[in-house]
Amino acid sequence: MSDFRTACLGQQRLIGTFAAIPHPVAVEVVSAAGPDFICIDAEHSQIGRELIENLIRAADVHRVPAMVRVPGHAPESIAGVLDAGAAGVLVPRVSTAAHARAAVAATRYPPVGERGVGPGRAAGYGYRIPDYLKSANESLVLAIQIETAEGLANVEEIVAVEGVDVIFIGPGDLSVSINALGPDGAPRLETAILEITQAATRAGKTVGIFRPSADDVTKWSQAGISFYILASDTMFLGASLAVGITAARDA
Numbered sequence: 102m103s104d105f106r107t108a109c110l111g112q113q114r115l116i117g118t119f120a121a122i123p124h125p126v127a128v129e130v131v132s133a134a135g136p137d138f139i140c141i142d143a144e145h146s147q148i149g150r151e152l153i154e155n156l157i158r159a160a161d162v163h164r165v166p167a168m169v170r171v172p173g174h175a176p177e178s179i180a181g182v183l184d185a186g187a188a189g190v191l192v193p194r195v196s197t198a199a200h201a202r203a204a205v206a207a208t209r210y211p212p213v214g215e216r217g218v219g220p221g222r223a224a225g226y227g228y229r230i231p232d233y234l235k236s237a238n239e240s241l242v243l244a245i246q247i248e249t250a251e252g253l254a255n256v257e258e259i260v261a262v263e264g265v266d267v268i269f270i271g272p273g274d275l276s277v278s279i280n281a282l283g284p285d286g287a288p289r290l291e292t293a294i295l296e297i298t299q300a301a302t303r304a305g306k307t308v309g310i311f312r313p314s315a316d317d318v319t320k321w322s323q324a325g326i327s328f329y330i331l332a333s334d335t336m337f338l339g340a341s342l343a344v345g346i347t348a349a350r351d352a
Contacts (some may be wrong), residue, residue, distance in 0.1 A: 193248065194252035196249045
């Protein structure tokens with residue numbers, strides 16, 4: 102089992118960020134900052150399949166695990182990024198147990214799943230297929246994202262699916278889906294986050310969440326969440342630059 106998956110399942114506090122800038126230099130710079138992992142965002146950024154492999158290589162320079170948020174549930178998208186050498190996948194909009202089981206099937210080789218065998222980078226372009234087959238099912242991280250009202254309603258069935266490593270909460274889409282957007286909806290959103298967290302914890306699953314900053318990590322850690330994706334490279338770039346510009350203007 103990979104150190105990354107061991108840390109996830111052991112519910113060690115892991116801090117990562119989304120990589121949304123479609124260039125290996127950005128991934129290298131972020132990786133050099135020392136995150137526990139990065140998550141290449143192929144859902145909400147201009148990052149396509151052809152580029153993902155080079156972004157993973159850039160993270161490998163600093164030995165930082167790079168997982169990929171795939172754009173949807175298609176098994177071809179999941180298999181493609183794993184073949185490129187991703188340490189795992191984050192599958193968005195998982196709203197039913199059937200969605201979760203499909204993610205497991207796409208991520209794991211038989212007999213656990215249905216992932217096809219190919220000569221990609223992860224398997225040494227065909228030279229290390231037997232070795233990769235022996236380790237892949239035990240080393241790759243599968244995180245599924247609950248971010249809809251339907252997912253909230255089906256949370257007990259979703260978290261019970263075997264083969265899922267991390268139940269990841271997407272507060273942004275969840276707030277829209279359950280009509281809890283903005284300050285007035287904050288109590289309802291917090292209740293939903295806690296409901297998902299408690300259900301996942303009862304099922305023995307690791308819980309993750311997106312946070313725009315580290316301001317409330319202590320609060321959510323006390324609730325049982327251990328896997329964090331903080332903001333993104335674009336968000337950190339903009340925020341840091343804004344602080345510097347303001348400081349220079351006020352000097």
